[in-house]
Amino acid sequence: MALVFAMWIGTSVVMTDAAVAAWVTSAAAWVTSAAAVVAAPMPPAAENVLLEDVPEDAGGALFVRWTTPDPSSSAGVVIERRSTDAERAKDPNLLWIEVARLGRDAVAMQQSVHVLSELSNAEPTRVRVSIIGADGELSEFVESEPLAPSVTIFSISRLPLFFVVVVVSIAVLGWVVAARMGASTRIRRIAALEAVDEAVGRATEMGRTVLFVPGIQDMNDIQTIAGITVLGRVAKTAAEYDARLEVPTCRSIVMTAAREAVQSAHLAAGRPETYSEGNINYITDEQFGYVAYLSGQMTREKPAACFYMGAFYAESLVLAENGNSIGAIQIAGTAEPSQLPFFVAACDYTLIGEEFFAASAYLSGERDQLGSIKGQDVGKALAVGSILVGTMLLTVGALLPDSVVGSASGYIGTVIRTFFGG
Amino acid sequence: MLQRTIPMLILSASGLILILAYFSPVTVVWSDTVVAWFNILAGVAFVLGAGNLLAVNLEKISSRRPGWAYAAITLVSFGAMLVVGLGKWGAVPNPAYPDVHLAGDQDSTQSAYGWVYEYVLSPLTATMFAMLAFYVASAAFRAFRAKNIESILLLGTAFIILLAQVAAGAFLTNWIPEGEWYSFLRAERLKEIILNVFQTSGMRAILIGIALGTAATSLRLILGIDRSALSKG
Amino acid sequence: MQPRKEQLPPGIRGLLVRLGRIDRRWIYLAVAVAIGVPMLAELRLPEVPEKKARATFEAIESIPEGSIVLLSFDYDPASEAELEPMANAMVHHCASRGHRIVFMALWPLGKQMADKTIDSVLKYYHPDKVEGVDYVQLGFKTGNEGVIKLLANSIDGAYTTDAAGKAISEIPLLANVRSVGDFKLVASISAGYPGAQQWVQYADSAMPEAFKLIGGTTGVQSSQLLPYFPTQMEGMLIAVKGAAEYETLVTEKYPVTESPERLGIGRERMGPQLVAHLLIIALIVLGNISMLAARGLKGGAR
Numbered sequence: 001m002a003l004v005f006a007m008w009i010g011t012s013v014v015m016t017d018a019a020v021a022a023w024v025t026s027a028a029a030w031v032t033s034a035a036a037v038v039a040a041p042m043p044p045a046a047e048n049v050l051l052e053d054v055p056e057d058a059g060g061a062l063f064v065r066w067t068t069p070d071p072s073s074s075a076g077v078v079i080e081r082r083s084t085d086a087e088r089a090k091d092p093n094l095l096w097i098e099v100a101r102l103g104r105d106a107v108a109m110q111q112s113v114h115v116l117s118e119l120s121n122a123e124p125t126r127v128r129v130s131i132i133g134a135d136g137e138l139s140e141f142v143e144s145e146p147l148a149p150s151v152t153i154f155s156i157s158r159l160p161l162f163f164v165v166v167v168v169s170i171a172v173l174g175w176v177v178a179a180r181m182g183a184s185t186r187i188r189r190i191a192a193l194e195a196v197d198e199a200v201g202r203a204t205e206m207g208r209t210v211l212f213v214p215g216i217q218d219m220n221d222i223q224t225i226a227g228i229t230v231l232g233r234v235a236k237t238a239a240e241y242d243a244r245l246e247v248p249t250c251r252s253i254v255m256t257a258a259r260e261a262v263q264s265a266h267l268a269a270g271r272p273e274t275y276s277e278g279n280i281n282y283i284t285d286e287q288f289g290y291v292a293y294l295s296g297q298m299t300r301e302k303p304a305a306c307f308y309m310g311a312f313y314a315e316s317l318v319l320a321e322n323g324n325s326i327g328a329i330q331i332a333g334t335a336e337p338s339q340l341p342f343f344v345a346a347c348d349y350t351l352i353g354e355e356f357f358a359a360s361a362y363l364s365g366e367r368d369q370l371g372s373i374k375g376q377d378v379g380k381a382l383a384v385g386s387i388l389v390g391t392m393l394l395t396v397g398a399l400l401p402d403s404v405v406g407s408a409s410g411y412i413g414t415v416i417r418t419f420f421g422g
Numbered sequence: 423m424l425q426r427t428i429p430m431l432i433l434s435a436s437g438l439i440l441i442l443a444y445f446s447p448v449t450v451v452w453s454d455t456v457v458a459w460f461n462i463l464a465g466v467a468f469v470l471g472a473g474n475l476l477a478v479n480l481e482k483i484s485s486r487r488p489g490w491a492y493a494a495i496t497l498v499s500f501g502a503m504l505v506v507g508l509g510k511w512g513a514v515p516n517p518a519y520p521d522v523h524l525a526g527d528q529d530s531t532q533s534a535y536g537w538v539y540e541y542v543l544s545p546l547t548a549t550m551f552a553m554l555a556f557y558v559a560s561a562a563f564r565a566f567r568a569k570n571i572e573s574i575l576l577l578g579t580a581f582i583i584l585l586a587q588v589a590a591g592a593f594l595t596n597w598i599p600e601g602e603w604y605s606f607l608r609a610e611r612l613k614e615i616i617l618n619v620f621q622t623s624g625m626r627a628i629l630i631g632i633a634l635g636t637a638a639t640s641l642r643l644i645l646g647i648d649r650s651a652l653s654k655g
Numbered sequence: 656m657q658p659r660k661e662q663l664p665p666g667i668r669g670l671l672v673r674l675g676r677i678d679r680r681w682i683y684l685a686v687a688v689a690i691g692v693p694m695l696a697e698l699r700l701p702e703v704p705e706k707k708a709r710a711t712f713e714a715i716e717s718i719p720e721g722s723i724v725l726l727s728f729d730y731d732p733a734s735e736a737e738l739e740p741m742a743n744a745m746v747h748h749c750a751s752r753g754h755r756i757v758f759m760a761l762w763p764l765g766k767q768m769a770d771k772t773i774d775s776v777l778k779y780y781h782p783d784k785v786e787g788v789d790y791v792q793l794g795f796k797t798g799n800e801g802v803i804k805l806l807a808n809s810i811d812g813a814y815t816t817d818a819a820g821k822a823i824s825e826i827p828l829l830a831n832v833r834s835v836g837d838f839k840l841v842a843s844i845s846a847g848y849p850g851a852q853q854w855v856q857y858a859d860s861a862m863p864e865a866f867k868l869i870g871g872t873t874g875v876q877s878s879q880l881l882p883y884f885p886t887q888m889e890g891m892l893i894a895v896k897g898a899a900e901y902e903t904l905v906t907e908k909y910p911v912t913e914s915p916e917r918l919g920i921g922r923e924r925m926g927p928q929l930v931a932h933l934l935i936i937a938l939i940v941l942g943n944i945s946m947l948a949a950r951g952l953k954g955g956a957r
Contacts, residue, residue, distance in 0.1 A: 058447045100831045108719035115865075117809060117833050152447045162445055168634065172641050217848070220460055222636050225643065232650040252471030253464060261650065281478045282471035286543075288550035288733055300489055313847045314551060314733060314875065321557040324564075325679065335632045337625050338875045345565040353628045357635030360650060361642070368647055376638035383630050450804075457801045465797075516820065527819065529770060539767060544732040551733035555931065559686045560679040563938040567946050577939065584936055587874075587896055588929035589700040610705055622881050629879075 043133030044069040045140040051147040059121040059151035064114045066129045074107040076132040124148040172375030179371025192349035199305035199329045204243040208304035215310015216250040227310035229360035235265035247280040250290045255282040291315040298322045308332040320346030437644040506534040586613035668948045675945020689934040690927045698926030708900035711890030720753040722839035731764040734846035740898035740921030741871040743776045744905045750781040751909035759793040761849045766795040794818030799849040803857040806835040836865035844871040855887045895924045
């Protein structure tokens with residue numbers, strides 16, 4: 001018994017010593033960590049944490065805004081999102097999910113913002129933000145008020161453009177209807193389009209081919225579509241004159257569309273037997289590979305007439321100069337403003353910008369198509385009017401004192417906002 | 423009738439969706455789908471184009487048409503790149519999958535594909551573009567003639583820009599002091615005035631016309647007023 | 656019957672008329688000499704940076720150190736001569752400033768252009784930069800402006816892996832990059848379509864204040880981008896001249912000692928450009944003198 005007691009006492013003493021040793025060790029550790037905490041205090045917490053809906057989107061996104069009290073001592077920020085009901089159903093302990101851990105650049109300015117995406121529109125989201133201190137310490141988390149992303153059905157900021165689209169569309173359609181009812185559809189003479197017959201006729205007389213290049217872009221470019229519609233008209237003239245038309249293309253879909261257009265044209269001209277699919281081929285997607293092919297073909301076969309109708313880039317001058325060197329009559333049309341000077345300098349006739357888009361309608365001679373050209377002039381009148389009014393207002397604003405201008409613009413802004421219910 | 427109606431319906435629906443998506447963010451996903459369909463079609467059409475390329479060049483070779491040697495070179499190049507590219511000859515093994523040959527990287531010149539790109543395609547493309555320098559000179563010599571007032575103005579601005587874009591402009595006009603009423607005559611100032619005022623305004627005018635032309639053409643196509651781009655029928 | 660040979664006036668006038676009808680191949684030879692000789696003679700001229708180059712420089716300098724920037728290489732070997740100098744200088748500038756760079760391309764060969772700049776500038780002058788942490792190459796993505804629209808919503812919509820096949824979620828640099836709005840700066844070095852204009856139309860207009868947009872472009876395309884500066888585009892570099900000015904600014908602030916010629920390609924090309932421009936002016940003047948000399952002749956001026 002005494003032995004047991006002695007063992008118990010001894011063990012207790014040992015245990016006590018061990019316990020004391022453990023207590024002392026942990027106390028030392030506590031003191032060390034406390035010292036560390038004292039030495040590196042928690043960074044100040046973020047302020048003004050709020051959520052804001054991302055405007056004019058399809059929902060699912062929110063701005064997280066916060067103020068960093070001391071950017072110079074902040075190394076980053078942690079943003080956590082409150083878990084959704086579905087996420088908590090799978091894991092009840094999952095209350096907050098870290099969605100972003102950003103570096104110094106996110107807290108370099110006092111006012112900061114971060115975009116949260118892929119959020120649910122149905123459930124309000126809540127976030128909390130903590131600033132990371134220089135030593136990696138996290139500040140207290142500051143929560144935001146809950147907010148659900150909202151879906152924008154119509155972008156109010158694009159309302160002015162919407163009005164312009166509606167006005168131009170109504171003008172175009174109105175003139176189409178007016179043209180069908182007999183209104184005048186006189187369009188000024190466009191020299192380049194009057195020369196199509198001359199160019200194709202020249203090719204027939206000389207026994208040489210007509211080369212048509214529909215640009216280097218794909219069918220999703222409006223210029224290529226415009227080029228293909230002009231191709232249809234040129235192909236009809238070529239079929240009537242019995243001239244051989246070659247159409248090398250830069251895209252496979254364009255080749256298909258070009259074949260359809262040329263075949264339709266031969267049918268319309270009453271010469272379906274003269275259509276040859278082999279004259280319309282795909283060359284390559286590579287811009288300068290295509291140009292190299294065209295240059296070689298023009299040098300070897302010396303077409304008498306060359307048409308460049310579509311989207312062109314750097315190769316425009318290469319084509320035009322090659323055509324010039326072989327003595328071909330060249331008619332170009334593009335809506336690439338940077339390439340227009342090269343075509344104007346090197347080609348016999350050039351369709352500039354909207355003349356190119358009007359070409360198909362002009363060549364067709366159909367009343368409703370010509371009416372649509374007149375309709376787009378309404379849009380131009382609107383643009384001219386807006387430029388004149390805007391220039392006048394800016395001039396007046398520059399001449400008047402700032403206070404008068406400020407008051408006037410503020411008044412107009414208030415009226416507009418009231419009108420649109422803002 | 424269906425051959426024309428169905429393409430027109432697809433064209434109209436796609437066009438209207440793309441216009442709608444610009445104004446209504448909630449429909450953006452529809453427009454992304456339309457764009458994705460087009461990209462898929464373009465990818466499939468590439469096979470069609472390649473087939474056409476083979477057929478045309480083979481026919482040129484078999485019938486010994488003038489220039490058939492170029493067709494032979496085209497076919498050999500096409501075949502070689504196809505084999506080399508698909509087979510990934512000499513590709514650098516991927517560290518994550520060293521035993522999977524097709525996971526290798528063939529962008530470096532160690533691989534045949536990268537070598538052909540670096541030493542054949544890249545210099546050829548740059549050469550074609552470099553030819554523009556010669557064509558610009560010959561076009562300028564032939565076309566820039568002062569026949570009337572407009573062409574004289576054109577020549578004047580051309581000279582100013584040509585000089586201001588290089589050190590000659592600074593050399594000729596640096597003696598003009600800054601801050602005076604006539605300091606706009608310095609080459610870099612004149613260049614800025616010409617580019618920012620005259621050229622930009624002219625460009626904007628052309629762009630407005632192009633935008634209106636695009637809108638009218640798109641309307642004609644979407645509403646089926648102009649069907650010349652659609653199939654025969 | 657032989658056609659009558661055109662009677663040209665004697666002396667200087669005849670010579671001038673003949674010169675106006677010179678075979679274009681002599682002009683090509685003159686251009687070759689005008690460009691080749693200064694290039695071989697290494698003609699170098701000082702560049703004074705102008706407003707647009709300064710604005711581009713300031714745009715990169717002004718964003719906080721260590722920001723994540725997106726560089727879109729939207730050009731191919733055809734435009735490499737004009738755009739490579741500015742691409743090299745921009746990458747060196749961003750890396751020297753401590754920015755982390757995400758490379759991408761909207762042109763099929765743009766990825767190779769970016770790889771070339773990474774190898775010749777980033778890895779050469781900044782060997783301490785770690786791929787995946789300091790920079791990443793996302794590669795080319797087909798879809799033109801569709802890619803930009805996808806990036807405006809979510810990076811994952813456009814790219815699921817980088818160019819080497821590593822998943823986006825495993826790349827530390829992109830851990831907190833959800834969309835293009837998370838970049839502090841986007842730069843498009845572009846030769847045409849798709850390019851800087853599409854970045855303005857589809858990215859900048861979607862989130863106008865989310866990031867700074869700068870562009871580098873060829874001389875021919877610059878006229879279409881000028882209206883966007885400085886409102887939608889904070890900086891713009893135009894052609895080799897813009898590249899040379901920007902190189903001057905970058906190398907003044909962040910000089911390199913080894914192989915400085917890698918960051919001097921733009922300035923190297925300005926010498927031949929000067930002589931070529933002077934030649935073109937001389938040809939235009941000659942052509943007009945010839946036209947005047949030919950006035951009154953039968954057949955007139957050509």
